[in-house]
Amino acid sequence: MIWHIAKRELYDNLNSLRFALATMLLLGLMLTNAITHLREHPERVQKYRDAVAKHQSLLTSHAENSLYELAQQGPGRLYKQPSPLRFCAEGGETFLSDHAEGGYHRWSTDTLKSFWILVYPSVTPNVDNVHPEVTKVDWSFIIGYVLSLIALLFTFDSISSERERGTLRLTLANSIPRHTVLIGKFLGALISINIPFILAVLVNLLVISTSSNVHLGTEAWERLGIIFIIAILYMCLFLVLGLLVSARVQRSAVSLVILLLVWVTFVVFMPGTLASIAGGSASSGPTRGFYEYSWQVHNELSAQYRSRRRNASENSTQKVQSAGEYVIKDAEQQERLHEERLKQRIDQVNRARIITRLSPVTIAQHLLESFAATGFERHLQFLENVQSYARQFRVFIADSDKADPESLHILGVRAGMSEKPVSPEAVPKFEDALNLSKDFNIAATELMLLMLFVVVLMSGAYLAFVRAEV
């Protein structure tokens, strides 16, 4: 019986104006998305490769000079690998920096040079962009905004219009349980929306995968599958919402007004407003204040060092020792400062992200970002990778220094370290790896939250319909 009702709904929908309009709209959007991706992605990958190659050659030249030089200059810039699935979710990537600076020098005197530290760019790469700001047409926009609106337009009258026409009474006069009618209507709407959606997705993927410029691996297809399931889940949320309101309200026009206003509030406004509320609560301290403080810390340390050198009558090895200690300690201090600032900023963003989860569209967008390997969570993973690589690099330096018998094994100064060249192949390479299972772990909470929303609304719709007068 459920299928019977679903089939009837489906036939009703297939002939309707909204079906035709939805198909056109989704197809147009998905095609635009694919074409834009094909144009932009190869450029992005090329830029990434060029940048990596440039910094690799710098690293090689340092390594061929001497171990000290390599240790002092550091591994250079570390770049974030662009995701092949960026067309699914752009995730504010233009506001996140695409690299971390693994080699940042602040000072040098005639005898000493500051050691490299890990630093994160402090400004957005977007500061002189005078173009009008628009949302990127990615899947998360198409699904989050357009598809949700279409879902509401498909269900706003599914029960109320039958009530208006009196056919609902007719249906229920046959001994059909109400939940069967509800589920049948839900399935009918779900299938009829999925036809244009799947069509559009297929066209999109066809265009993208047939192009020779963009290559999607097995993992990318797995991710795409998960993204598709999330999209369906999110679509269900709005279908059920439509059914709920439609069951409660007597007239379709009223139902639509309510639904549109709910949609506008939750989907269009909540994300921005909530983020501003959360973002205004705490600030991470002015940039200049930070640099002033960082110099102050450094100056204190260097004053200590100088007074120690003036007072003590040390032999040459001890002098090297104390200089090395000073340089290394300074680098550690500075790196810690930068890390603390980064952590502060990340905490602030995380707080804002938690609050914005009240809006379903943000949940869906976060999920899509996680699985498309773009956006903020991905950035955090990248930073984690960078930090673990920095540790690896330091261990490598210490180990190869120990391997040289002529070295004094005092890190931080030229006199105390190995001066022999290092084979560039031996230096560990930075690999920015993507990890699907990790993404899954991060996304689990939000996935649960989305499911919870659907279940709650579903039971709400059931209760509303069971108790509604016909």
Next chain:
Amino acid sequence: MLITLIRREILDNLMTFRFAAAVFITLLLVIATTVVLIKDYERRLADYNTAVKTHHQQSLEKKTYSDGIFNVDRPPNPLSLFNVGLDKQLGNQVEVYHGFVPTLWDAQMHGSDNPIMNIFSSIDIVFIFEVVLSLLALIFAYDALAGERERGTLRLVLTHAVSRGYILLAKYVSAMMCLLVPLLISMLLAVMLLTTSTSFSLNADDFLRIAGIIFTSIVYLSVFYLIGMLISAMTRRTATALMLSMFVWGFLVLVYPNVILAALTPHDTPETRTASTFSQIEQLWEEFDREHKQYLKNDAVPGESPGFNMGWVGSSTRRFTKNAATLKYSYQNTFRIEKLNERSEPKVPHVQSYYQFLVPLTLNTANQTWLLRKPALEEIFVKPALVDRILLKLSPVGMYDAATQAWAGTDLFGIEDFFSAAQRYRQTVIDYFYDKKAFASRQWFAADKGAVDWSTLPQFFFQKSDVGINAKRALPDVSLLLTINVVLFVVIFLIFVKSEV
């Protein structure tokens, strides 16, 4: 007769659920947003005030004329509450000194902004109107004609000797009056909230600008009402009219503005133009460098050192700063002698004549660079952005956005006003130097015989453009919106007159 019709329509509209919902949702959103945005503005203002204070402090600490590098700050625009435009996005602090003409592309961000917070979209009051009011207008309009036709009341009305034009006019006027209620009340409340907040100091001009924004909003609202009416006049059934209206709304508001830029504009910067201009600029500075070295070689002091081998304590910087992407090329030469060795005293006249030669040369080269750079920046950055804006204006949403940005002064021109002010301030500083004969003075590089007294240097002051200029910038878009109104009304009239009842 017209009055009777209007009264009937108004009563019809006022008693509906959609009217109550419209008022409620607009008020809710506008008030919530205003409260949040006022907080945000206060934070930005506090940042700005600290920045101004520290920069003023720093400028007083400059001991020599050559040290005179001033940071000027762009205040946050209080009207960014209505349309934020580029106000938050672009840099709000720029260095002003004689050797460089500052532009938007050399600006930096001061303040405590967390750059990562930019991944969240920001909202403003105009955005609410853009989305909600247009939606409400369509909801009010979709059954205006189709509904009456369905119910048969249209036929009834037309049996009286009422011209069809009157009916249209009555419907339009009454629905607009109902739609104006949420718009005006929410705007009024927003302005009230603004005036009660102590950090906002709005003057008469600002109120005129807000009035301009309200007027533009009304015109925009009317465009969408007329679109809804057109759909309603063309369709037989309300359900079709409603569906069509929703998709038209989705297309115009949600889809078109985002799709058009992605689909049409290839965002590659004209690299050859950048490269050729930059090489021209480089040549200018190479020429400068040659003349500079030539002078040092030929002057009375042996050697080419610009420090003249004097014994001194203090600080100095000499550096070229370049950035090929934004065509930046500048030369900084600051010199501050705190204590001069007695034996170096005879060299001081040489240094004085050196700077008397060098500084005008730097100035000259900087001005020539600017002559090359200005048109290039226009072509590379401004022109594509303007093309984008024109493409956006094919939808009424784009026109509305552009017009309100122009009123609020947060559009590109409004921001550029600040940088022209910074450029004028640079000229003031230079004039001040000429006035004091600073280049040839000992205080240009040495503070050992007393530091420079900056108290007579005029302070930087940025005055927002006149409201007339805002109006001029907003005029094309507002008049375009008005034209669309008239055209739509005429089309609806023609369709309605010819249609069967």
